[in-house]
Amino acid sequence: MALKYKVAIVTVFALFVDLLDLTTVNLASPTLRREFGASIGLAQLAVTAYVVTVAIVMPASGWAADRFGAKRTFLFSLAVFTLGSALCGAAWSMHALIAARAMQGIGGGLLVPVGMAILFRAFPEQERATASAIFSVPAAVAPALGPFLGGILIDAASWRWIFLINVPIGILGFGLGVLWLKENRIERGGPFDARGFVLGALGFMALTIALSSAPDGPLMRPGILIPLLGGILILAAFVRIELKTDAPMVDLRLFEGRDFAVGNATMFLASVGFGGLLFALPLLLQGPHGFSAARAGTIMATHAVGIIVTTVAGPKLIERVGRRIVLAIGLLGSGVSTLAFALTDQATSQLLLGLILLVAGGSFGLTVVPLQTAPFRGMDQAQIARGTSMLSVIRQLGVVIGTAAVAVPLGQMAGAAGFATAFILAGLLILIAVPIAALLPSGNRDQAEPRHTH
Template sequence: MRRLEYKWLVATTFVFGLVMQILDLTVLNVALATLGREFDADPGTLQWVLTGYMVSLAVFIPASGWLSDRFGSKRTFQLAVITFTAASVLCGLATNIEMLIAARVLQGIGGGMLVPVGQAMLYRAFPPYERAKASAVLIIPTTVAPALGPLLGGFLVDFASWRWIFFLNVPVGSLALLFTVLFLREEIQDRPGRFDLPGFVLAGAGLAILLVALDRGAQDGWGGAHVWGSLIAAAGLVAALIWRELAVDEPMLDLRLLRDRIFASGNMVLLCATGGMFGVFFLLPLYLQTLRGLSALEAGIVLMPQALGMVATSQVTSRLYPRVGPRRLLLSGLAISGAVSLSLWFVALSTPVWVVACLTFLMGVGMGTTMIPLGAASFARIGAPDMGRATSLFNVSRQVATAAGVAVLATVLVSRTRAEIADLGATASAAARAQAQLDAYHTSFLAALGFAVLGIIVASFIRDTDAAPSMRRGGGSGEATAREPAGVG
């Protein structure tokens, strides 16, 4: 019997870990109301079930690259899986809201290491010219898990217990740990450098405060002193971080990697594409449930075609990538996503839900056409020694983009809803109020189109020649790094 190649063992292991993390996040959203009743928690306290996780995630993503370089990627990934799984058990056993929040913070520590380290192992296992295949592998957990999460969460909450949304992670985490122990090789870099404590503090604190500020601004409005104070503090910490990391020889977050033109462009496209896509998928469930009267389960079914669109596109895109290159694929994917956002402007209160389902399918096509070349091209010139730091930086961009996209679209929705309702007056009918809310959603979808347009502008400057190592065997130095002149422009 033919032995499975090592790169596919790495991919399978990472998929298990990624499915566990994404499922946990999407399943939990459905159970928040139940948790509030169970622990008699007010919305402000309940919010920390999400915020506590987000903060610890933000602190440990920047450190994950150094940890894997210093202690080994296999050992660090094992620690991440064990931490996340054990914390899931503690969440399921929680007897009060304080215990649940503490366990969620512990979960975030594991999650902050799990994705960057797993991605680094994946891109080291696949040679540069096969990284489009590696990116296609990631489509499985990043599409199927978000689609199944709300459905599975609703089923468990309604027919079993909210505790099972956390216990669900145990078998998946066990499989990830088993594969890690049995099949993965240890990778320790020769010169990981000393631990950059000031960089760790500045990166963790700056990113955590920024994400919390974006979250609170979207929920509470941007006029509050606590929101602006947090944004100013985050800006100061990030500025200090940039100065620190460019001044030291062994930084925690290696910003010098952004000297590589294709890696820098990839991060900018990631900010635009992720912000717009996550913003749209924040709005659509709200539209379906608040304006169309669908249940959470029904809304999840309508949104499921998005996963089908990504899966259907992934194999085609990974095969086209070596021939077409990243630039045209990125432009096509972002254009499709932008067209869907524009089409949502025409969605009405009477639009058949199957039309919305078709649009989510097309959004999935756009995401698949964007994310596969983005992942392959961004790391085209990143060599194995820098891969851990590069994936940490890439995942920092992803977290900021997700929070910013949701914050921007939520802010537009709230502000336009208030304005539209105020214009109607107190005597307006229910139908008029519903139409006013729909108009606010239309404006928010146009904001998502803005993200796509910005992404198209950035992607238009990408050169396929910069991504040559990821397009074909012998297309360039697979071990080139951002410190080499070839990648600087």
């Protein structure tokens, strides 16, 4: 077997297990709340601890690969992710699970971008389209398989198995990586922006603590206000330092470009709604609707099917009607279908729930290609590399904010009112992105195409 295909096998293993994990944890939230007697705030922190850690670590992935070598960094991240998965499966309390999820995030934040870099480097330039297609396999299959598989594991065995299933896959991937991956030439690279990394990490962690506390009591209390204000001040210092640093961890100067700023704002709002929907939905299906985890997972899988279909069809549609129209249709459909869940009740059929989710997923899929290309119009290759990392961080932070935002009404309001408010909030945030997206260029071609990073 050619070396490039061996590299593809190893990286696909790793990417698949990471993406599979992302799609199963939301489904386990109701079970985790029952088993540990946890609040809504702690349940959403079990989700966001991973995503926040990924967002913090991801910008350092390029520096780590240059400094220590891509193979070493990849194997380290896979080992950390696998160990974190084992600790999640063995968690004895909700706080232990949250800590283990953060450990998973350290591995996941390095695993995907470094794994993609290794995959693309293994193929000659004329075969990069093949490498991109290989990456699309786990990116497409895992979100569709995750809810279905997760629901079966939760019902037939235990919630612990949605994490423990990662362990043998991770060990196998690690062993194959040791045997098959070749180390790239290690470069000194630029200096590590330690101040930016520490300030960014502290700021985002403080905000996460504040947001995770909001659903579980009065909003105007010291446990929320102190970390909230502290996080804002720390992030203000982070922005100031990053703008003055020659080699920043996060290049905020990219936001001086209108397309990049508008594209990231649109991505953020779309991700807020997306994250809110995927957190509230399992609670709705397994709570008021009374579905099992397996049945809820099967219904939720239709969302991923919709995303897959329209993501594939997206480029052709853009060629026909232009990027801006496709993006607007996607945002409108995603927002309206999310709002539709506020009108559902226990009498709503499974078929109708699945159809709404199919529309929601299909609509969101229409936004994928425009939001991964429009922000980078006119950028050179160096700027695109930094910009794709930034876009991935913005996407992760949007999911965190969306999860936390819908958790507030779910925790503060009882029954149907809490769910209705959560879905209305998520849907309106997506719809706010529509007029912002109208500021993006309407053409169907870009000077450069960035690669998807997470």
